[in-house]
Amino acid sequence: MKTSVIKSIDFSIMSMALKIRDLRRPRMEILREVGIKQGAHVLDYGCGPGSYVVPVAELVGESGRIYALDANPLAVRAVEGLAAKKCLSNVQTILSDCDTGLPPASINVVLLCDVLHDLDNRDLVLAELFRVLKSGGILSVSDHHMKRDEIIARLTGKGLFALSAKKKSVINFVK
Numbered sequence: 001m002k003t004s005v006i007k008s009i010d011f012s013i014m015s016m017a018l019k020i021r022d023l024r025r026p027r028m029e030i031l032r033e034v035g036i037k038q039g040a041h042v043l044d045y046g047c048g049p050g051s052y053v054v055p056v057a058e059l060v061g062e063s064g065r066i067y068a069l070d071a072n073p074l075a076v077r078a079v080e081g082l083a084a085k086k087c088l089s090n091v092q093t094i095l096s097d098c099d100t101g102l103p104p105a106s107i108n109v110v111l112l113c114d115v116l117h118d119l120d121n122r123d124l125v126l127a128e129l130f131r132v133l134k135s136g137g138i139l140s141v142s143d144h145h146m147k148r149d150e151i152i153a154r155l156t157g158k159g160l161f162a163l164s165a166k167k168k169s170v171i172n173f174v175k
Contacts, residue, residue: 028055030113033167034140039063040108043100043132045125046070046115047093050079056111057088065090067107071097098124100132107132110139116154117145123158130160130175138164139173 031052036042036059044052047068056066068079068091076093083091094100098121110129119125129139139161141151151171155161161173 027052028058030142030169031055031059033170034109034111034172035138036060036109041065041067041106042109042111043067043069043102043107043129044111044113045100045129046112046118047079048072048075050075050082052111052113053079053082053088053091054086057086057090060090062090065092067092067094067100067102069094069096069100071095097121098128100128102132104131105134105137108134108137110137112139112141112143114143114145116141116143116151122154126155126158126160133175135175137175139175140170141173142170 036056038059038061040060041064042056042060044056044066047053047070050068053066053068057064060066066088068076070076070079070093073095076095079091079093082088083093110133112129116122133139139155141155143151148166148171152163155171155173156163161175164172164174
């Protein structure tokens with residue numbers, strides 16, 4: 001079996017597992033803890049199949065913008081399909097494993113959901129997220145593969161982000 005077929009099957013299985021997870025705990029419950037406002041520009045870093053895209057679109061409204069970034073082309077295509085199906089004209093996808101291509105200080109909120117543990121180039125990614133976040137912008141992290149204290153240490157250790165709030169599902173940091 002070709003590697004691309006295997007990757008496609010793996011992505012399909014992951015997508016199905018996330019849909020089941022989302023039925024049990026809708027993403028909007030988690031996003032309410034982040035503090036996303038109408039008109040915000042949000043970067044969903046490591047967006048996967050787009051679990052957060054539709055609820056973020058609801059929170060930011062038509063005047064807001066959602067950037068969905070993933071290193072997997074299947075994820076990017078899934079989000080593009082979801083955005084087209086839901087008629088979300090304020091969603092832009094980015095295929096990358098680090099560089100966002102976004103202007104400096106252009107993002108209000110970065111979502112880093114269940115990807116921090118998996119980043120090979122963590123320091124470069126965090127520097128990029130710092131670069132694109134506006135002053136006072138929120139970096140919201142949730143990662144069930146890591147202990148909360150470990151997440152806090154990794155995000156505050158380089159002096160880029162300060163702990164803002166520990167919520168039930170997310171830990172928010174501020175630039």
